[in-house]
Amino acid sequence: MENRSEDYKGIWTLGEMREGEIHAVSYELLAWGKDLADKLGVELGSIIIGHNVKDKAKELIYRGADKVYVIYNPALKDFRADPYSKILTSLIDEYKPEIFIASATTIGRTLMPICAVKLQTGLTADCTGLDIDINERLLIQTRPAIGGNIMATIKTPTSRPQMSTVRPKSKGPLPIDESRKGEIIVKEFGGEYLASRVKRVDFLREETVGAPIQDADIIVSCGKGLKDGKNLRIINELAELLGGSVGASRKAVDLGWISYSHQVGLSGKSVSPRLYIACGISGAVQHLAGMSSAETVIAINSDPEADIFRAADFGVVGDIFEVIPLFIQKLKERTKE
Ligand SMILES: Cc1cc2nc3c(=O)[nH]c(=O)nc-3n(C[C@H](O)[C@H](O)[C@H](O)COP(=O)(O)OP(=O)(O)OC[C@H]3O[C@@H](n4cnc5c(N)ncnc54)[C@H](O)[C@@H]3O)c2cc1C
Incomplete structure (x- = not known):
């Protein structure tokens, strides 16, 4: 099924929460998103899902988002693929962003393929570069291929949204600008959307030297x-x-x-x-x-x-x-x- 590209507008990024705080990759993604949004002359939106996340939304605005879609509920405190993907696909169906990007973290790599299948669109995983083909208004997605021997350039010409995951640290975040103004849109989801087949038992941190x-x-x-x-x-x-x-x-x-x-x-x-x-x-x-x-x-x-x-x-x-x-x-x- 092809989604009509003319119905889709704007860039969205996925904000990620870790232990109650917005993770740095969310700001790196906003830097990518802002670059793409400026080239296309469209708004940059970001989605944040979790518990107690509403107060954090303005931090995404300070880093480049024009709109932040906030979904919060105690049932969404910890990442689980089924409720998160149901909520995301519902929001995408409603607002129709032309581009939706997430970080190539465990969360992004788990969530985005599920959403892409549900939305019947393409997904380029693990990109190291993103740009816009201005003539065609298409996202140019660059990633290593064939064991890193070539850099492949991939486009999603027909289906929408165009979806990618981007390698962490492939772009630095924009500086914090507390004078930036934006809109915070709280969306309510309950019932079936929050249901999950996965039960979280515990979180065990691996003993290791340094950061992941x-x-x-x-x-x-x-x-x-x-x-x-x-x-x-x-x-x-x-x-x-x-x-x-x-x-x-x-x-x-x-x-x-x-x-x-x-x-x-x-x-x-x-x-x-x-x-x-x-x-x-x-x-x-x-x-x-x-x-x-x-x-x-x-x-x-x-x-x-x-x-x-x-x-x-x-x-x-x-x-x-x-x-x-x-x-x-x-x-x-x-x-x-
Ligand atoms: C589908 C597929 C996926 C793969 N995915 C990965 C992957 O994700 N990551 C990965 O790493 N590999 C991956 N591999 C395996 C990969 O092909 C190599 O086999 C592997 O990377 C080799 O590991 P190595 O360099 O530690 O060992 P080796 O190739 O055995 O090299 C050991 C090196 O140590 C040097 N050396 C030995 N003693 C010393 C010493 N005392 N001081 C200094 N140097 C010394 C030797 O000169 C040699 O260069 C994959 C392979 C396949 C087919």
Whole structure:
């Protein structure tokens, strides 16, 4: 079924809540949304779903939204895909935005495909760039494809809305402007909309060094060159000293040295830190696909021919068990100075 594109207008972003606060990715998305809305000359809307979220709506306006659609209810306190997707699709049916974007977080990646299927429209996941083809009034969605070897440009010419998820940290947020004015629209949903087949039992935080890798500014990542899981302590120590997080190749995960939530790559997470330090990682295309948007890459590998050096800004040919302790020593000396 084709949705009539002329009936759809405006850009929407999905706001995300974490532990009662708006998550930083929501502001990054607004920066993308504002850019697209200005190019199309349309309004920028943002949706926020949760409990006690009404007071937070103005923060989205200060960061670029013209309208914020607020849906709050104690039953919506924690993310669950079925009520959230029913509410979102209902709102999209009612207001008909031409573009709807979410962050490529666990929430965005779970919710958007469900909504796209319900709305019978296309979805481009994990974009690193968004733009507008002004002549055709179409969203240009750019994302790595074929294991990160090419950048694909994707359009959704017929069905609406045009939907994408965007990698966290692919754009910085706009500065806070408390003089911005906008409209806050509270929408009520009850009954069937709040029903869920999923019952939340508990939330267990994983014990780990630093922020989740998708949010981290600095990542120290390990590969099979680490030789044994017990050697993870040098990676943890370096990450801790740098105020960063620990990442891993799939081999390190498959060997049981570290949990899957740390895996960077095609079948793991996409990360965009300011600094990525790859330790004993060969640089397979599937790994590079997850870290190619890192700002600066340092590779430490004993094999001078390792592919990781082709993706690195700085390379150290050497044994990680010699190089990392030297790094750690230097950092400790610096903090003493
Ligand atoms: C469909 C599919 C999806 C995949 N998804 C992912 C993914 O999401 N993420 C991912 O990482 N991989 C993924 N892979 C696997 C990928 O192809 C590689 O096998 C994997 O990335 C290799 O991990 P590695 O670099 O740790 O190990 P290796 O390729 O074995 O490399 C180990 C490196 O350590 C170096 N080394 C050894 N000892 C030392 C030392 N003492 N000091 C310094 N360097 C040393 C070696 O020179 C070597 O370069 C995927 C594969 C497939 C087919």
